Amino acid sequence: MITLKDICVSFRSEKQTSFFGKERTQVLFDVSLYIQRGICLGILGESGSGKSTLGRVICGMLKPDSGKYMLEETAIYSDKNGRKKLQEKLSIVFQDYTTSANPRFRIKDIISEGISVYKRRTGERFNSLAEIVRLLKLVGLDESFMNRFPHQLSGGQLQRVCIARAVACRPEIILFDEAISSLDAHTQVQVMDILYDLKREMNLTYIFITHDLTSVTYLCDEVMFLKNGKVTEHIKVKDLYKTTDPYARKLVHSIIEF
Numbered sequence: 001m002i003t004l005k006d007i008c009v010s011f012r013s014e015k016q017t018s019f020f021g022k023e024r025t026q027v028l029f030d031v032s033l034y035i036q037r038g039i040c041l042g043i044l045g046e047s048g049s050g051k052s053t054l055g056r057v058i059c060g061m062l063k064p065d066s067g068k069y070m071l072e073e074t075a076i077y078s079d080k081n082g083r084k085k086l087q088e089k090l091s092i093v094f095q096d097y098t099t100s101a102n103p104r105f106r107i108k109d110i111i112s113e114g115i116s117v118y119k120r121r122t123g124e125r126f127n128s129l130a131e132i133v134r135l136l137k138l139v140g141l142d143e144s145f146m147n148r149f150p151h152q153l154s155g156g157q158l159q160r161v162c163i164a165r166a167v168a169c170r171p172e173i174i175l176f177d178e179a180i181s182s183l184d185a186h187t188q189v190q191v192m193d194i195l196y197d198l199k200r201e202m203n204l205t206y207i208f209i210t211h212d213l214t215s216v217t218y219l220c221d222e223v224m225f226l227k228n229g230k231v232t233e234h235i236k237v238k239d240l241y242k243t244t245d246p247y248a249r250k251l252v253h254s255i256i257e258f
């Protein structure tokens with residue numbers, strides 16, 4: 001469904017490095033990747049390895065210096081309608097649910113943002129209120145949450161609202177960037193269970209960025225390891241114990257004893 005070929009990204013350094021100007025620091029080096037429809041791909045790597053940068057390329061927020069990004073038959077950064085098509089098909093859930101939910105909006109308004117996007121795109125007409133109740137139920141919240149404000153919810157509840165908003169526009173792909181990392185272990189499992197059920201019900205494709213291998217083994221079918229901006233391994237989760245990549249092995253050994 002998604003193909004990335006030799007993606008390179010660099011940023012301009014802050015320092016004046018030579019007489020001719022500022023140098024660029026390369027963050028992603030020839031990243032290639034294929035994501036099959038319906039799978040959950042984990043992107044794993046330590047802090048600063050380039051995960052979020054890759055996520056921003058995949059979301060259409062950051063044009064790479066070079067390389068090709070195809071969503072089905074559309075070249076995202078070179079086709080005129082590339083980013084629009086991507087927006088229709090891909091939703092994003094970020095780590096920082098407290099800032100990604102507008103504090104002045106009630107929960108129903110936050111979710112109805114996603115519903116409006118869907119309605120505008122398809123021209124379909126249906127009762128938004130009933131849809132909000134349905135979506136809240138889908139993420140394990142009852143309708144009494146509808147009129148509350150974000151600060152009146154726990155972190156786990158608010159992140160579920162962000163997930164409801166992400167699915168409200170009926171995407172085919174959802175990208176999660178450290179979306180459950182700041183929740184406690186028990187709530188993480190609850191949210192992952194919700195994500196697992198949602199994915200099956202809506203036939204979704206997930207891209208799950210994290211630094212936590214345990215959540216990858218819980219939710220993902222495949223995992224790609226990123227180290228210093230390079231892919232070191234891309235393997236099925238069930239084959240993780242077979243990996244010969246030193247970085248992947250080190251992480252795997254930290255949670256599983258062979």
Ligand SMILES: Nc1ncnc2c1ncn2[C@@H]1O[C@H](COP(=O)(O)OP(=O)(O)OP(=O)(O)O)[C@@H](O)[C@H]1O
Nearest residue numbers: 011012027045046047048049050051052053054211
């Ligand atoms: N807009 C930017 N301008 C300059 N440098 C950037 C920019 N965005 C990211 N970087 C740099 O790129 C590198 C990779 O950052 P990135 O956010 O992709 O890492 P990450 O793997 O998501 O880390 P974390 O796990 O801490 O979220 C870092 O060294 C970061 O400082």
Ligand SMILES: [Mg+2]
Nearest residue numbers: 051052053178
């Ligand atoms: Mg990041």
